[in-house]
Amino acid sequence: MVAVPGTKQYGALSALVQCVSQARLCFSVPPSCFYPEPDVDSALLHIDTHRVRIDDIAFLNRTIKASFAMRRKTLANNLSAAFALTKAQIEQILAQMNIEPTARAEALMPAQFELLARQLDHAIKK
Structure with missing residues (x-):
C-alpha cells in the first residue's frame, strides 16, 4: 500500500x-x-x-484493476480488453496524457490513474 x-x-x-x-x-x-x-x-x-478528486470511485477502481490485470502487457492492451474502446482510442487518450503507448501500469503515478479514469469515462460516454 x-x-x-x-x-x-x-x-x-x-x-x-x-x-x-x-x-x-x-x-x-x-x-x-x-x-x-x-x-x-x-x-x-x-x-x-483525504477528499477524493474523482466522482466515481468504482470506475477508478475498475480502471486501476484493468490496468494491472496482466502486469507484462501494456496499458493500451489491458484497457482495450476491459473497456468498450479500441486500442487506437486508448492510445490516443494516453498520448493526450503524455504517456507512452508502451507504458505499463506500474509506471503510472496515482494522480495519473485518476486522470486516466476521467478520460476513459468521458470517452465511453461519448
Missing part, C-alpha cells in the same frame, strides 16, 4: 489506496509475533483518507 510506482511491489492495491488516502509505514512486525509464524513480513500502516 506504500509501494512507489516503478517497483515490483507497486500494484492495483497500492495505486488505489494512494489515490484515496495517504498511507505511511509505522513499523514492521516480525513473524515471531504470530503463532503460527507466517512466511511473510508484516507491518503496521497509518492511513489518512
